[in-house]
Amino acid sequence: EGAVERALELFDLTLEDKRWRGRLWEIARAREVFCDAISGGREYKSSLEDLRRYFDQFAYAAKLRA
Numbered sequence: 001e002g003a004v005e006r007a008l009e010l011f012d013l014t015l016e017d018k019r020w021r022g023r024l025w026e027i028a029r030a031r032e033v034f035c036d037a038i039s040g041g042r043e044y045k046s047s048l049e050d051l052r053r054y055f056d057q058f059a060y061a062a063k064l065r066a
Contacts, residue, residue, distance in 0.1 A: 004038055030054075 011031040014020055020027060030051070037046040 007034065 008031070011027065011034065014027055015024060015031070033044055033046045034051060036042065036044045037048050037051055041047055
């Protein structure tokens with residue numbers, strides 16, 4: 001429960017950060033899908049594994065640039 005609250009807090013803090021203004025829609029959508037996944041995937045049939053695979057692509061791209 002604490003991890004979920006922290007994840008939502010981090011999504012919200014990211015959405016407030018002006019540096020991400022060009023990506024707000026995508027971040028808000030990721031938050032929405034995260035909420036769906038933690039509540040059983042009823043609306044979008046999403047899972048935490050789906051989100052992990054989605055975000056792994058960004059981690060991989062960042063690693064290639066480093």
